[in-house]
Amino acid sequence: MNFKVYKPQVFQGDLSRKNYFEGWYFKQASKSLDHVYSFIPGISLSRESPHSFIQVMNGITGISNYIPYNVRQFSWNAEKFEVRVGNSFFSREKMMLDIDTEGLRISGQLTFSNSVDYPRSILSPGIMGWYSFVPFMQCKHDVVSVTHDLSGTLEVNDEPFNFSLGKGYIEKDWGSSFPKAWLWLQCNTFGKSDASLMISIADIPWLGSYFLGLICFLYINGCFYTFNTYEKAIIEELSGVNEKITIKLKSRHHRLTVTVIKNKSGELKAPVKGEMSRRIKESIDSEVHFSLMDLNSGHLFEGNGKRAGLEVIEAIFHYL
Numbered sequence: 001m002n003f004k005v006y007k008p009q010v011f012q013g014d015l016s017r018k019n020y021f022e023g024w025y026f027k028q029a030s031k032s033l034d035h036v037y038s039f040i041p042g043i044s045l046s047r048e049s050p051h052s053f054i055q056v057m058n059g060i061t062g063i064s065n066y067i068p069y070n071v072r073q074f075s076w077n078a079e080k081f082e083v084r085v086g087n088s089f090f091s092r093e094k095m096m097l098d099i100d101t102e103g104l105r106i107s108g109q110l111t112f113s114n115s116v117d118y119p120r121s122i123l124s125p126g127i128m129g130w131y132s133f134v135p136f137m138q139c140k141h142d143v144v145s146v147t148h149d150l151s152g153t154l155e156v157n158d159e160p161f162n163f164s165l166g167k168g169y170i171e172k173d174w175g176s177s178f179p180k181a182w183l184w185l186q187c188n189t190f191g192k193s194d195a196s197l198m199i200s201i202a203d204i205p206w207l208g209s210y211f212l213g214l215i216c217f218l219y220i221n222g223c224f225y226t227f228n229t230y231e232k233a234i235i236e237e238l239s240g241v242n243e244k245i246t247i248k249l250k251s252r253h254h255r256l257t258v259t260v261i262k263n264k265s266g267e268l269k270a271p272v273k274g275e276m277s278r279r280i281k282e283s284i285d286s287e288v289h290f291s292l293m294d295l296n297s298g299h300l301f302e303g304n305g306k307r308a309g310l311e312v313i314e315a316i317f318h319y320l
Contacts, residue, residue, distance in 0.1 A: 021177075024042065038059065039054060107154070126143065139176070147188040182202035182312075186199075187306075232251075233252075238317060257293075268280055287306055
């Protein structure tokens with residue numbers, strides 16, 4: 001048995017693979033929400049141009065940078081989540097940055113505390129449930145930290161940004177390619193509420209066909225409410241008009257209604273057969289409202305979040 005399946009946060013690949021990618025997504029927002037950045041360390045083992053990389057996005061300006069490194073500048077710990085790219089270090093406990101490229105210099109350390117784990121079990125090693133054991137899936141996903149508190153300062157082009165008392169989030173993807181179409185939403189900045197929301201809806205290739213896959217959690221008041229394909233949750237509505245998106249999900253016991261307002265976005269690179277050649281738009285400046293209802297007793301929770309992460313490939317709206 002491949003015991004890596006029970007440690008999805010660690011590096012799942014090896015440097016001999018071809019047409020393979022793996023990347024970790026770190027999003028952090030300052031307490032005031034005046035600063036929000038995402039950092040994506042990863043590796044691209046394409047046949048043409050194998051390399052490691054760090055992608056950086058400033059959510060306020062929408063400016064992004066893609067910094068390539070030699071494959072030999074990528075290293076990892078096989079036992080726990082620790083990855084180095086160049087002189088930068090990433091783990092579940094902290095992030096130390098030393099980036100110096102044309103137009104962008106970033107240095108400093110952020111420390112993560114009070115991290116919340118996504119529930120795991122022998123039959124469900126992570127958010128993908130039993131799909132975690134399927135070897136031929138195009139892309140796999142894991143949530144490394146549902147939410148955590150930040151402390152520390154980053155210096156960006158000689159300007160210090162204080163992230164102490166802010167909020168952070170970590171997830172990852174690995175495989176050969178991103179899906180043909182998808183919607184991804186993430187937010188854990190809901191004011192005074194200790195809440196975190198993630199929704200991913202995607203075209204999943206499957207045995208010569210495809211299905212519309214759903215993984216979703218709402219963490220609030222110390223409890224998880226999940227809406228996943230493998231738990232028979234359904235998508236009741238998925239629609240987009242101008243910059244407004246509406247999502248309605250139903251599980252056996254709950255209904256989750258989410259409205260998103262898409263704000264400023266920037267461009268990121270995404271994998272196609274391991275090569276980071278696809279261009280996608282991502283916002284980490286969007287706004288989200290959620291409402292959770294118990295199907296028997298009625299309304300449970302609602303919240304409004306800012307600096308939400310959002311990726312939308314418009315074709316996903318035509319799948320229902």
